Amino acid sequence: MSTSAFPRTVLVTGVTGRTGSLVFQKLQAQPEYFTVRGLGRSPEKQQQVLGEQSTCFVGDIRKPETLVEPLRGCNVLVILTSAIPVVVGQPEPGQRPPLGFLTGEMPEDVDYHGQVNQIEAAKVAGVEQIILVGSMGGTNPDHMLNKIGDGNILLWKRKAEQYLIDSGIDYTIIRAGGLLDQPGGKRELLVGKDDQLLIEPPDGIPTSIPRADVAELVVWAIIEPQARNKAFDVISKPEADPTGTVTRDFASLFSQTTPGL
Template identity: 55%
Template sequence: MADLNRSTVLVTGAGGRTGQIVYRKLKEKTDQYVARGLVRTDESKEKIGGADDVFVGDIRNADSIGPAIQGIDTLIILTSAVPRMKPGFDISKGGRPEFYYEDGAYPEQVDWIGQKNQIDAAKAAEVKQIVLVGSMGGTNPNHPLNSLGNGNILIWKRKAEQYLADSGIPYTIIRAGGLQDKDGGVRELLVGKDDELLQTDTKTITRADVAEVCIQALQFEEAKFKAFDLASKPEGTGTPTKDFKAMFSQITARF
């Protein structure tokens, strides 16, 4: 039976480094949210606690994600293709490492088809909002990330973002800067558009801060139908962001 006072939120990619934080934060807010996670393997499920609210499914296969999405109110998409370094690279000899994607796990399959499947399933389930975490750099087709493993990852991510923006579902698209594994909540967050922040010295963000913005986006109407770049000032400069309504209110870009 649906919980009338709490919102049921599914985090996909819940086994990833940012996804784990979002899932954990939702689980801590039991008065507001019923958390669910979607992971790709049983190993990932065990890694984040193995609870019954973690579903195992493959986003590339629309049928396999149906049970996780059934009955949710909102969806937070944190799935992403991951390039792997080719073995044999020796940093002491200089040169650059080479990267590859595993067969079937290229950005086209994960970041485009996989995200499209999630958006379609969420639309069929009549979700009220989708939060999608992407990456800065998508305005530049020649961005170095696109050349990793010849995956064109930012191009496919951008295509999925456009698909979401055109879906009619209330959305929040967060294009994160370079991700850091540091404490959240201690920096002033910066929002921008069209990769303008990449021209500055402030183009990184902690995974914990990205996770917090994902959850805050569920709480404010001002976050809906918005797309923005997200980074932060260095710790110790500026004032740590606490007023997320004000932050979302200053964003005007819909894509």
């Protein structure tokens, strides 16, 4: 993409989440390239996480009418919304508290219908690219995350990814491994497909990645044409891995990825 295509106006949904807030801040730090907006349900949480932000909107992805104004004039939509498990009962002695989802906040409501609402609203608004950040594990119906509250969260995420691919809008789907609250820019990133990195991790390394590296991937996915119409899994080598080379060439990394689910 030529520099004449910038600045790009970008809406980040799920902006008060730990990864969403990192994406927002990285984009905001480069005003010559990006005009960034955020969307979240709670103005109080926006204030707590991001401080006073005049470009943040209050909205609910389950209510399509609240997406119209935030998306007006946007070039790029970054979807970082997800259903969040909560404690739903008392644990048995010696057991962890049971987790589930509140009524109206099931993965089907948030990770499928909520994402469909965003995709359709983006289409109407003329958005040119949607970057969807999801999770690895969607090829396995028996994955432990699908068992939480019988929510099948990874299956609904995968179904939404296919909806995006079929939408006709340019897409980049980033399926991250386990998210770490650790500094970014210090590891080699590895990309794959169909959960192969999860099934057979290279050299048995942990299937995880710092949130900050995922946020950096999102930024470069807007910049690099090689990221367009690609879907991929991503993990990182451990920071201290002697075989690792810190990933800095994102065009090369995206060139290793492929279209389709």
